[in-house]
Amino acid sequence: MATVIEAHGLRKAYGTTVAVDGIDLRVDEGRILGLIGPNGAGKTTALNAILGLTPHHGELRVLGRDPWKERDQLMRDVCFVADVAVLPRWMRVSQVLDFVRGVHPRFDRAKAESFLAKTAIKRASRVRELSKGMVMQLHLALLMAIDARLLVLDEPTLGLDILYRKQFYDSLLNDYFDRSRTIVVTTHLVEEVQHVLTDLMFINHGRVVLNCTMEEFESRYSEVTVNPDQLAAARLLKPIHERQVFGRSNLLFDGVDRGKLSALGEVRTPSIADLFVAVMGDEKPETAQGAVR
Amino acid sequence: MNTQTNVVQESALESQPVAPAVMSATRPFFWSVRRELWENRSIYVAPTVVAGVILLGYLIALIHVPRHILEMAAHHKDMPHLTFQDPYNIASGFIMGTALIVAVFYCLDALYGERRDRSILFWKSLPVSDLTAVLSKACIPLLVLPLVTMAITVATHWFMFLLNSAALIARGQSVAALWSRLPLFQMDLQLLYHLFTMHVLWWAPIYAWLLLVSAWARRATFLWAFVPPLAISILEKIVFGTSQFSSLLNYRFSGDAAVNSATAGEFPFDPNMTHLTPGKFLSIPGLWVGLLVAAAFLAATVQLRRYRDPM
Numbered sequence: 001m002a003t004v005i006e007a008h009g010l011r012k013a014y015g016t017t018v019a020v021d022g023i024d025l026r027v028d029e030g031r032i033l034g035l036i037g038p039n040g041a042g043k044t045t046a047l048n049a050i051l052g053l054t055p056h057h058g059e060l061r062v063l064g065r066d067p068w069k070e071r072d073q074l075m076r077d078v079c080f081v082a083d084v085a086v087l088p089r090w091m092r093v094s095q096v097l098d099f100v101r102g103v104h105p106r107f108d109r110a111k112a113e114s115f116l117a118k119t120a121i122k123r124a125s126r127v128r129e130l131s132k133g134m135v136m137q138l139h140l141a142l143l144m145a146i147d148a149r150l151l152v153l154d155e156p157t158l159g160l161d162i163l164y165r166k167q168f169y170d171s172l173l174n175d176y177f178d179r180s181r182t183i184v185v186t187t188h189l190v191e192e193v194q195h196v197l198t199d200l201m202f203i204n205h206g207r208v209v210l211n212c213t214m215e216e217f218e219s220r221y222s223e224v225t226v227n228p229d230q231l232a233a234a235r236l237l238k239p240i241h242e243r244q245v246f247g248r249s250n251l252l253f254d255g256v257d258r259g260k261l262s263a264l265g266e267v268r269t270p271s272i273a274d275l276f277v278a279v280m281g282d283e284k285p286e287t288a289q290g291a292v293r
Numbered sequence: 294m295n296t297q298t299n300v301v302q303e304s305a306l307e308s309q310p311v312a313p314a315v316m317s318a319t320r321p322f323f324w325s326v327r328r329e330l331w332e333n334r335s336i337y338v339a340p341t342v343v344a345g346v347i348l349l350g351y352l353i354a355l356i357h358v359p360r361h362i363l364e365m366a367a368h369h370k371d372m373p374h375l376t377f378q379d380p381y382n383i384a385s386g387f388i389m390g391t392a393l394i395v396a397v398f399y400c401l402d403a404l405y406g407e408r409r410d411r412s413i414l415f416w417k418s419l420p421v422s423d424l425t426a427v428l429s430k431a432c433i434p435l436l437v438l439p440l441v442t443m444a445i446t447v448a449t450h451w452f453m454f455l456l457n458s459a460a461l462i463a464r465g466q467s468v469a470a471l472w473s474r475l476p477l478f479q480m481d482l483q484l485l486y487h488l489f490t491m492h493v494l495w496w497a498p499i500y501a502w503l504l505l506v507s508a509w510a511r512r513a514t515f516l517w518a519f520v521p522p523l524a525i526s527i528l529e530k531i532v533f534g535t536s537q538f539s540s541l542l543n544y545r546f547s548g549d550a551a552v553n554s555a556t557a558g559e560f561p562f563d564p565n566m567t568h569l570t571p572g573k574f575l576s577i578p579g580l581w582v583g584l585l586v587a588a589a590f591l592a593a594t595v596q597l598r599r600y601r602d603p604m
Contacts, residue, residue, distance in 0.1 A: 053417060055600070071599075072422035080418035088332070088412040095331050102324030103421050 002029040004150050004182045005050060009058035012045050019045040021206035022058070027199070029149075030179040034193050035186040036272065037203035038280055043186040046203070047154050050184070051080055063149060076105055079148035081139050083158045089128035093121055093138060100142055112145035115175075133164040140168060144176055151176070153185040157192070165189070169196055190272045200272065204280055222253050223270035224261050234264045241278030252278050321421045325429030326437070329403075335395050336433060337441050343391045344449040347384045351453055354380075355460040378480065381453060385446045385484055389492070392442040396434040400503035401514040403430040404598060411603040423598045427504070431591055434500040439488040447481050486569050495548055498583045501590035508597035549577045 005027040012020040020042040027033050035043045049056040052071030060067065065074050087096065093116070101109045116123075119137045127135060136157070143151060157165040173196060177183065187193055200217055202210035212220065226234045226249045235242075237260070239251035252270055253261060261267045270278075330336060404427070407413040416426065454477060458468045503518055510517040526539035574580065 051418070053414075054602070071417065072420050072425075075418060075420040078418075080414075082411070082414040082418075086411045086414040088407075088415060089410060090332055092331075095328070099324055099328050100419065102327070103321040103419050105420070 003027070003061075004029050004031075005060075005062050005184070007050075007058065007060045010046065010049060010060055011057040012042075012049060012054060018206050020049065020056070023203070023206070023208055025201070025208075027182060027184065029182055031198045032177070032183040032185070032196055033199040033201060034190070034197040034272075035184065035201050035203060036190055036276055037186075037209075041203045042206040043203055044154055045206075047152055047184070047186060051078065051152060077149045078152060079143045079146045079150070080152045080154075081143060081156050082154050083156065087127045087135055087139060089126070091127050092123070093125050093127070093130075094123040096127070096138065096142070097123075100146075104146060106147040107142075108145045108147065110145075112141045115141040115144050132159055133161065136160055136164055136168060140171055144171070149181060151181065151183045153183065153187075155187055156185065157187065157189060165192055169193070172196075190276055194272045197272075202276065202279055209279055210275075217272075217275075218269050220255055221270050221275055222256065222258055222261055222267050223274060224251050224253065224265045224267050225249070226251050226265040230264045237261075241274075243274075243277075250274075321425050322429055325421060325425055326432055329429060329433050330437070333399055333433070336399065336438060337445075339395050340388050340391050340441060340445045343387055344384070344445050347387055347449060348452050348456070351380060351384070352456055355456055378475065381450055381475075381477075381480060384449050384453060385480075388446050388449065389442055389488075392438045393492075396438050396500060397503060399433055399438075400430075400500050401507050401518060403433070403504060404508035404594065405510060405514050408601060408603045413598075413603050423595050427508075427591060427595045427598055431500065431504060431594075435493050435497060439492050442492075443481075443485055443488060446484055450477060450481060483569065486571075490571070490574050491548055494580060495545075495583060497587040498590060499545065501587040501594070505590045505594045505597070508594045508601065544579065545583065549574075549579060 003026060005025060007023055007025040010020055010023040010025065011018070023042075023046055025046075035046065037043050045054065048054040049060060050062055050067060052062075052067030052069075052074055055068050062074060063077050067074050091099075097109060097112055100107050100112075116138070119134065119141075121130065121134050121138055127138070130138065139156075157168050160168070169192060172183070185193060185197075197214055199213050200210065201208060224234065225245075228248070231249055234249075234251050237253060237256050240254045241252040243250050243252075251264075252274060258267055407416060454471075454475065457471060461468045461471060506518040507514050522538075522542060526536065526542065529538050530536055
């Protein structure tokens, strides 16, 4: 299977602030990777390096190219949505379509038009006249119509209401994604991507804290609602996180056999959000250590 | 829809082998220039509006001008060209001045605005190189605006000529003097020469500097463009008591004195155009130095567009 992104020791500093501190990354074709991390963790900087928007240290190949040196070539095969705010506000919808068609060899205008036909967007409207949700739909129409190999989404649903967010991911999965495409997405809204991702990566302070496939995630982590009388026994199995919900204790375990855990209470796969809180929330070194591969 | 898609793909496949290299090189450039015109309609709207105001003013003047002045203009032997030409030169001067103002403000915003509203992230997500983007922007003051100025001025001159003739006929006077003595064609040829020697070649480093500032500054592009040259001039005057830098700037703004007679609206006007000396103009070292500086500024602008983050 072809490797789409390969990075070794990716590093980027702004002055004395290190934004990305030696990230190793490998994304194969057909994967959907979620880059999850708190604000300022280095997600956007890493994406900017992948997109050739910022110079970097370390080895980085995207679709076999050096993004910083060959951005314009790379962008024929890469589609990128930063957030809904970047479409030029003065532009008319028809001009956006004309321009992208003019400069992009892999843009299929008919596809974009048929997607837009399902929305209330008028061709003569300017981007500034559209609602945030409509701008997202316009962006979505563009990326649906571009036959890209890699799609990079940086907080694509920021500021959208829940209907638009759902539509965004539904369209992405049903109409766009196939096994020959690859998606890298960063988001704070981890709940809504949990069932979309095939791979998961946590980043904090510019470093990779967790990197696994979703299958590994599901087999490795378990959350147990422990019966009060067995709390002491459960704690002996070294949970990586403990939280109280309605007076009951939920314990998160890493790599503990599920058969053993089911004796303690109700066992289920944790949400990415719960694991995220466990790994990042309380910055105790030993709990974070527990999650490092 | 499926058939439609297939048709598009097929036609794209068919057209690609014809000229793939040319397509990839010039198409993004062409569309980038078009996009600049979409965004900055003032490039053609402002000179057109000014031309309209001039024509209106000229019409009112023709109606109100006393009969004897028209007669004098038609029969005065001493300064025939001056009298005929004056309004025409004033018109081209105003239109050129408008285009210059538009060019300055366009350049200062060209690479600053896209960083300020973060739309640069959208532009950079498309397969258009920074070189293509910068060249398409430089091409507005260096090619598009001079052509727009030329077209609008020629049209304005012809409208004025028609109005002038109509005014004479309406008063029962002969248009012979006007038609035989107004060197309309030569005037426009001279304007074209002036635009492409002075506005394009001679002032190229000025536009390139403005583009450089707009790619570099985080705010107040206008101040960054004009205050540092002024500050250097003042410092030089205070510290060394000389004014080398300011005379260099003055030379750049006003052009080379040896060939300055080629400037539009200069007198005496020679209908045979002997005062246009392209050979002399091309042999000024300052021209070539200026073009080199312009190229260096543009190269720096391309690099800045690569490196600068959106604000």
